[in-house]
Amino acid sequence: MPETLDTLAQSLSDAVVNMDEERTRELAIAVVDLGLNPLAAIERGLVDGMNRAGKLFETEEYFIPELLLCSDAMYAGLEVLRPHLPNASEVKKHKIVIGVVEGDTHDIGKNLVKILLDAAGYEVVDLGRDIEPKRFVETAIREGARVIALSTLMTTTMDAMADVVRLLAEGNLRDRFKVIVGGGPISQAFADRIGADGYAASAPAAVKLVQRLITEPA
Amino acid sequence: MSKVTFALQGITVRVDAGASLLDAAIQAGILVETPCDGTGTCGKCRAKASSATGLIAGVYANDLLSDAERAAGWVLACQTKVIGDVTVEVETSVDDGLKIISDGHELAVKIRPWIRKVFQTELLTTQVYGGAKLLATEPSDTTQFGYGLSVDIGTTTLVTSLIDLANGQELASASSLNPQARQAQDVLSRIKLGSQPDGLRQLRNDLMTEINRQIGEATAAAGVIPRHIYEAVFSGNTTMLHLATGTNPASLGKYPYTPSLSGGCHLPAEIVGLAISQHGLVYLPPIMSAYVGADITSGILATALAHEGGVVLFVDIGTNGEMVLAVNGTLVATSTAAGPAFEGMNIACGMRANRGAIERVSLTERRIDVQTIGEGEPIGLCGSGLLDAVGELAATRGVDANGRFQFKDESWPWSKQWDVLDGKPIFRIAGPVYLSQKDIRQVQLAKAAVRAGIELLLKSNDLQASQVDRVLIAGSFGFHLRTESLIHLGLLPPEFENRVHFVGNTSKSGGRAFLLDYHTRDEMMSVTQGVRVLELANDPAFEKTFLRSISF
Numbered sequence: 034m035p036e037t038l039d040t041l042a043q044s045l046s047d048a049v050v051n052m053d054e055e056r057t058r059e060l061a062i063a064v065v066d067l068g069l070n071p072l073a074a075i076e077r078g079l080v081d082g083m084n085r086a087g088k089l090f091e092t093e094e095y096f097i098p099e100l101l102l103c104s105d106a107m108y109a110g111l112e113v114l115r116p117h118l119p120n121a122s123e124v125k126k127h128k129i130v131i132g133v134v135e136g137d138t139h140d141i142g143k144n145l146v147k148i149l150l151d152a153a154g155y156e157v158v159d160l161g162r163d164i165e166p167k168r169f170v171e172t173a174i175r176e177g178a179r180v181i182a183l184s185t186l187m188t189t190t191m192d193a194m195a196d197v198v199r200l201l202a203e204g205n206l207r208d209r210f211k212v213i214v215g216g217g218p219i220s221q222a223f224a225d226r227i228g229a230d231g232y233a234a235s236a237p238a239a240v241k242l243v244q245r246l247i248t249e250p251a
Numbered sequence: 252m253s254k255v256t257f258a259l260q261g262i263t264v265r266v267d268a269g270a271s272l273l274d275a276a277i278q279a280g281i282l283v284e285t286p287c288d289g290t291g292t293c294g295k296c297r298a299k300a301s302s303a304t305g306l307i308a309g310v311y312a313n314d315l316l317s318d319a320e321r322a323a324g325w326v327l328a329c330q331t332k333v334i335g336d337v338t339v340e341v342e343t344s345v346d347d348g349l350k351i352i353s354d355g356h357e358l359a360v361k362i363r364p365w366i367r368k369v370f371q372t373e374l375l376t377t378q379v380y381g382g383a384k385l386l387a388t389e390p391s392d393t394t395q396f397g398y399g400l401s402v403d404i405g406t407t408t409l410v411t412s413l414i415d416l417a418n419g420q421e422l423a424s425a426s427s428l429n430p431q432a433r434q435a436q437d438v439l440s441r442i443k444l445g446s447q448p449d450g451l452r453q454l455r456n457d458l459m460t461e462i463n464r465q466i467g468e469a470t471a472a473a474g475v476i477p478r479h480i481y482e483a484v485f486s487g488n489t490t491m492l493h494l495a496t497g498t499n500p501a502s503l504g505k506y507p508y509t510p511s512l513s514g515g516c517h518l519p520a521e522i523v524g525l526a527i528s529q530h531g532l533v534y535l536p537p538i539m540s541a542y543v544g545a546d547i548t549s550g551i552l553a554t555a556l557a558h559e560g561g562v563v564l565f566v567d568i569g570t571n572g573e574m575v576l577a578v579n580g581t582l583v584a585t586s587t588a589a590g591p592a593f594e595g596m597n598i599a600c601g602m603r604a605n606r607g608a609i610e611r612v613s614l615t616e617r618r619i620d621v622q623t624i625g626e627g628e629p630i631g632l633c634g635s636g637l638l639d640a641v642g643e644l645a646a647t648r649g650v651d652a653n654g655r656f657q658f659k660d661e662s663w664p665w666s667k668q669w670d671v672l673d674g675k676p677i678f679r680i681a682g683p684v685y686l687s688q689k690d691i692r693q694v695q696l697a698k699a700a701v702r703a704g705i706e707l708l709l710k711s712n713d714l715q716a717s718q719v720d721r722v723l724i725a726g727s728f729g730f731h732l733r734t735e736s737l738i739h740l741g742l743l744p745p746e747f748e749n750r751v752h753f754v755g756n757t758s759k760s761g762g763r764a765f766l767l768d769y770h771t772r773d774e775m776m777s778v779t780q781g782v783r784v785l786e787l788a789n790d791p792a793f794e795k796t797f798l799r800s801i802s803f
Contacts, residue, residue, distance in 0.1 A: 093675070093688040093689060093692065094655060095653075096653060096654055096655075096692055096695065096801065097798065097801060098653065098798050098799075098801050098802060099653055101798060135505070136504070136505030136506050137505075137506060138506045138788035138789075139588075139788075140794075141794060141797070141798075144794075163506045186588075187439050187504065188437070188439040188440045188442075188443050188504075189439050189442050189443045189446075189501075189503075189504025189505060190504065190505060217590075218290065218439075219290075220290040220291055221291075222290060222291055222330070223290060
């Protein structure tokens with residue numbers, strides 16, 4: 034059966050969901066060899082697969098390791114397809130600055146959010162962990178980001194999130210950025226209290242939150 | 252002001268309008284479980300209101316109460332504001348039948364106490380020495396009255412034992428929940444609260460009030476006069492010792508996680524606020540790091556880890572899993588954040604080890620056998636029951652390697668136990684007690700943290716699991732854990748089978764050894780100075796090892 038873009042995209046999506054890195058890479062090479070549209074293969078194949086994995090994570094069928102294995106497969110496919118994207122097709126993506134707040138070094142949750150945002154088509158600037166408030170603000174300004182995403186696992190460091198919001202307000206920058214927060218000790222009530230724009234309880238929920246906030250009028 | 256009446260306890264308090272129902276409960280002195288610290292995310296602080304007036308229920312916790320429960324008047328105390336007079340029912344987590352492991356690995360201890368008494372026949376007075384220093388002179392001959400305390404300050408529980416310094420005998424002991432949990436449930440919340448001067452004062456006062464009450468209880472039981480107690484050893488984790496001594500714990504809660512106390516020293520009991528002899532002393536054992544504290548030093552002492560030949564691994568399983576690997580007496584330690592799952596917290600039917608808690612589960616011949624504390628009707632799962640239940644599911648493939656419920660497999664002998672709650676699969680254990688998929692996930696995260704710590708400790712010494720000669724498990728679970736469950740879970744590697752020994756509360760037994768033989772103090776100072784503490788946050792292999800350890 035001749036491989037078409039449709040069947041290959043479906044196979045790519047399945048390979049990502051099935052955590053099959055090798056198969057994903059082979060399918061991506063087939064897309065290139067057949068001269069098919071790499072952007073479509075990414076969107077309808079790799080990203081679709083990652084979205085399905087995110088849904089399985091939300092329904093508790095997949096857990097963190099599975100989600101990461103799916104993302105390994107997705108990135109393997111991207112590595113093959115990206116060099117073949119025509120330069121002009123690089124759409125301007127919304128930027129998101131993400132990091133773990135000052136004082137905290139637990140970053141597995143942040144990494145999950147980053148992967149899913151990446152898969153959802155955002156450009157993610159990952160500052161890493163133990164990041165002081167002013168670096169979030171400076172980076173967001175420099176990168177022209179739309180969203181600042183803050184993560185922490187520790188009750189003792191959650192107030193640093195409020196510091197970021199306060200710094201933005203002091204610089205009259207509060208309206209330029211959407212601030213979202215998440216992590217073990219964080220709740221919607223906390224987000225409301227510090228004046229953040231949103232809270233998400235899981236990585237897939239964070240993607241939905243960003244999608245909603247970005248389409249909202251500023 | 253509004254009046255809030257707690258019907259089950261028969262207590263009424265007045266609170267400002269707008270205060271939360273949880274604040275009212277705290278004011279009433281009712282201990283309510285709040286593992287999430289009142290952020291509305293855990294659903295444990297349920298309260299039932301007799302009528303809807305007088306309260307505004309919060310909107311944040313929508314997913315934690317079902318509509319039926321809401322209609323029946325259930326609210327979450329932390330998310331509910333008091334706006335008028337109201338009567339509510341709140342279940343107290345009293346320590347009714349609470350099991351606190353007071354026994355630890357008993358080490359043969361030489362009786363060489365720091366405190367010595369000398370009767371001066373010509374003056375008819377008794378001199379009390381702490382080491383070489385004269386602490387006090389008492390009228391008449393009081394040499395037969397010399398007592399000490401070993402105080403185990405756990406995040407969850409406090410155990411004070413009264414010990415006769417002449418013969419090492421434990422005369423009485425008292426145990427109860429750490430009252431600081433009323434203000435802040437977990438270690439990090441206490442660090443946060445204790446970083447404020449008012450919070451620190453309150454946490455310290457609450458703790459000292461309860462320890463002094465325990466001293467009263469123990470001395471009354473033993474017929475001892477509190478002023479004949481001259482020394483107390485405070486064994487506890489680094490945070491607890493900061494809070495007990497009124498030391499600002501802020502630096503413990505932020506990277507690079509440094510303690511402000513190093514231990515290995517005395518403080519006057521009067522300054523600590525301990526109701527013993529006004530000349531008495533409090534000894535703090537050496538502290539190794541922010542998350543490897545004096546309780547672990549006590550554990551090293553109690554198990555004689557520094558004197559053991561071969562490869563011995565000591566693991567204290569609790570909210571923080573601390574562990575020490577001894578290789579022919581050379582020690583490496585680390586700690587790993589397991590979270591509260593092992594204490595039955597953040598688990599759908601989780602509870603502390605009170606009456607009615609399932610503490611043991613086995614799947615046998617299409618049956619589920621459970622054992623509850625106090626042989627009560629099963630009402631929840633405590634930590635050991637939880638680990639047993641999940642371990643059994645993993646062993647019988649009721650969950651797959653990834654931890655997913657295998658509820659579609661009808662050939663599985665216990666498939667009748669699967670059920671659906673709020674559209675999600677659950678595994679029914681006994682009576683109202685079940686496991687959710689999310690519970691399995693919580694256990695996976697907790698056990699992976701401990702396992703990753705073990706793997707990295709071994710790796711730092713270029714050792715394999717098979718090369719470990721003995722594994723000593725200490726901690727609040729004490730003797731209730733089963734090795735096979737720990738291995739089924741993958742919390743311990745399979746190579747550890749037949750090498751595991753449960754050593755109980757070594758914070759307490761080590762504290763007693765510190766008290767009775769002061770030579771152990773210098774020795775442990777030099778032992779702890781030689782301990783290498785691995786900071787997992789700085790280990791690039793941690794994440795990978797942790798993620799790999801999540802599977803069964």
